[in-house]
Amino acid sequence: MTEIIVVTSGKGGVGKTTTSASLACGIARRGKRVAVIDFDIGLRNLDLIMGCERRVVYDFVNVIQGDCTLKQALIKDKRIDTLYVLAASQTRDKDALTQEGVRRVLDELTADGFDYIICDSPAGIEKGAHLAMYFADRAVVVVNPEVSSVRDSDRILGLLASKTLRAEQGNGGVKEHLLLTRYSPKRVASGEMMSVDDVKEILGLDVIGVVPESQDVLTASNAGTPVILNEQSDAAQAYEDAVARLLGESKPLRFIEEPKKGFFARMFGG
Amino acid sequence: MGLLALFRRTPSSASVAKERLRIIVAQERSARGGGPDYLPLLRRELLEVIRKYVNVDPEAIQVSLEREDGHEVLELSVALPERKTG
Ligand SMILES: Nc1ncnc2c1ncn2[C@@H]1O[C@H](COP(=O)(O)OP(=O)(O)OP(=O)(O)O)[C@@H](O)[C@H]1O
Ligand SMILES: [Mg+2]
Numbered sequence: 434m435t436e437i438i439v440v441t442s443g444k445g446g447v448g449k450t451t452t453s454a455s456l457a458c459g460i461a462r463r464g465k466r467v468a469v470i471d472f473d474i475g476l477r478n479l480d481l482i483m484g485c486e487r488r489v490v491y492d493f494v495n496v497i498q499g500d501c502t503l504k505q506a507l508i509k510d511k512r513i514d515t516l517y518v519l520a521a522s523q524t525r526d527k528d529a530l531t532q533e534g535v536r537r538v539l540d541e542l543t544a545d546g547f548d549y550i551i552c553d554s555p556a557g558i559e560k561g562a563h564l565a566m567y568f569a570d571r572a573v574v575v576v577n578p579e580v581s582s583v584r585d586s587d588r589i590l591g592l593l594a595s596k597t598l599r600a601e602q603g604n605g606g607v608k609e610h611l612l613l614t615r616y617s618p619k620r621v622a623s624g625e626m627m628s629v630d631d632v633k634e635i636l637g638l639d640v641i642g643v644v645p646e647s648q649d650v651l652t653a654s655n656a657g658t659p660v661i662l663n664e665q666s667d668a669a670q671a672y673e674d675a676v677a678r679l680l681g682e683s684k685p686l687r688f689i690e691e692p693k694k695g696f697f698a699r700m701f702g703g
Numbered sequence: 704m705g706l707l708a709l710f711r712r713t714p715s716s717a718s719v720a721k722e723r724l725r726i727i728v729a730q731e732r733s734a735r736g737g738g739p740d741y742l743p744l745l746r747r748e749l750l751e752v753i754r755k756y757v758n759v760d761p762e763a764i765q766v767s768l769e770r771e772d773g774h775e776v777l778e779l780s781v782a783l784p785e786r787k788t789g
Contacts, residue, residue, distance in 0.1 A: 580720050587728050591735050624715025631721045635728055 435543040437550045438679075439569040439607075441593075443585030445556030447577045448614040451650055452672070453553035454482045455661035456573070459676030461516035465548040468507065470538075471521035472565035473555040474530050480520045483510070484657025494522035497534030503541050512662070517547075527560060535564050558592060568598055571608040573641060573679075577615045578627040586611075587636060610641035612675060617646045618691045629689055642675025644668050645688045733768060742766055749779070757783055 440453040450473075457469035470493060471479035480486040491506035496519070503519075510516035519538075522529060542550050554565035566572060572593050576586045593600070593607045600606045613629055620626035629643055647668035653660035661672040667688050674684045714722075734743050746766045753759055763782040768775055 580724055583724050584727060584731075587731065591732070621717070624717050627717045627720050627724075631717065635721065635724050 435547055435550060436571065437539060437552065437569045438571045438573060439552040439554055439566040440573045440575060441554040441562060441566055441589055442556065442575040442582070443558060443562075443589040444577075444582045447575050447582050448644070448650075449556075449575050450478050450482050450553050451654070451660065452573065452575050452612060452614065452644075453479060453551050454659040455669075455672040456676060456679065457483075457516060457518075457549075457551045458510075458513060458659045459661050459673055460549050460551075460680070461510070461513045463676070463680070464515060466515045466517075466546060467549045467551065468517045468519060468542050468547050469551040469553065470519040471553050472530070472561055473521050473553065474527055474561055475521075475523060475525055476555065477521040477523055479553050480508075480518065481657060482654055482659060483518050484659075485510070485518055485520075486657070489520040492520045492522040493538070494524055494529040496538055497529065497531065503538060503545075530561065530564055532564060532567060536568065539568050558588060562589075563592070563596060566593060566597055566607070569593075569607050570599065571610065571679075573610050573612050574636075574638070575612050575614055576632060576636075578613060578621070578629075578632055583627075583632055583635060590636065590638070609638055610679070611636060611638040612642045612644070613640060614642075614644040615646045616643050616689065618689055621689075622691055629686065640686065641678050642671055643686050643689050644671040644675070730765075730767075742768065753781060759784060 438456070440449050440456070442449050453469055457467050461467040469479065469483070471477055472493075473479070474494065477492070480489050485508045488508050491501040493506070495501050496503050496506045507517040507519055510518065539550060552565045552569065555561040574586045574589055576582050590609060593609055597607050611633065613632060616629070617626055621628045629640060633640055645667050647660070647666060649663055649666035649668050650660050653663060660666060661669045661676075663669050671688050674687060677684050746764060749766065750759070750761055750764055753764070759781060763784070765778075765780045767778045769778055
């Protein structure tokens with residue numbers, strides 16, 4: 434059975450593409466066949482984060498418009514052989530993406546036996562974001578612990594609950610998960626940043642992962658190597674945990690407290 | 704002014720954020736989901752009427768719909784500004 438997961442947020446620049454790339458790698462590394470699709474038409478990005486930008490010949494819109502086959506457009510990852518990338522088109526014409534076209538591509542991937550399809554949504558609540566979520570079985574809502582991001586993700590939750598195929602069919606709707614990223618335990622401890630529990634309470638959602646603010650994310654994007662592949666990194670381990678939870682394992686949250694040091698930390702830390 | 708001054712410690716930046724979000728998210732949810740969709744418009748029109756008499760801030764008006772055993776109660780609260788001298 435194929436599971437379609439949309440990675441979405443409403444607000445831009447919160448870490449959707451970073452998350453899509455790492456989740457896709459993490460799931461594929463466990464032997465599942467994964468296709469990750471860039472829905473950000475006109476602002477292709479995922480190919481860079483995945484490090485396959487020079488191998489893009491055909492893109493999502495080319496497939497939809499029949500310029501090539503899906504097989505020709507899927508880029509096989511060089512590191513993980515069960516992982517494939519479908520790049521976004523650089524066209525200015527946002528209408529190039531149609532619901533019917535998206536359905537055909539997803540159906541073909543399903544028929545081809547992919548286990549997971551990860552849809553990297555564009556920011557906003559317009560057509561692109563709508564199409565990225567429409568066929569989803571599950572949603573990973575990426576949020577930064579910051580007011581505008583939390584508010585926007587609540588609007589996205591509203592759309593997931595009404596403007597998706599699963600919502601329309603009334604069969605339980607899209608399963609929603611929260612992924613908090615750019616989390617700074619230090620700033621949470623000093624009362625500058627909302628905590629996991631604060632955000633969880635406001636949105637009333639399950640937390641699938643908490644990814645710390647990390648310099649490794651920039652290094653990873655510079656190199657075109659999704660951060661999850663940098664085993665040393667806290668961000669990588671946090672994404673690995675999120676992958677495990679997505680696949681049904683239960684794991685305690687890590688990296689949500691400052692590393693405990695001396696006496697004072699022991700006295701005041703949780 | 705008010706309430707905040709009553710507390711010796713000013714609330715942390717994070718708890719201000721949380722409180723603001725709690726209110727706005729509840730308001731937006733009731734606007735799109737649970738509540739009837741005339742609530743935002745009702746709130747705007749109420750604001751216009753009240754402003755003919757008193758100059759209140761938009762955020763001074765809270766309209767919410769509560770469900771109490773079987774019937775619905777429309778709750779309206781208007782915080783009037785402090786009376787200024789002059
Ligand atoms: N955990 C993190 N720590 C530090 N920086 C991060 C982290 N996650 C993401 N970033 C940075 O945030 C920026 C935006 O990330 P990304 O492109 O993944 O967001 P996005 O939601 O896909 O953006 P868009 O809405 O434009 O598609 C990038 O510069 C990325 O390096
Ligand atoms: Mg992106």
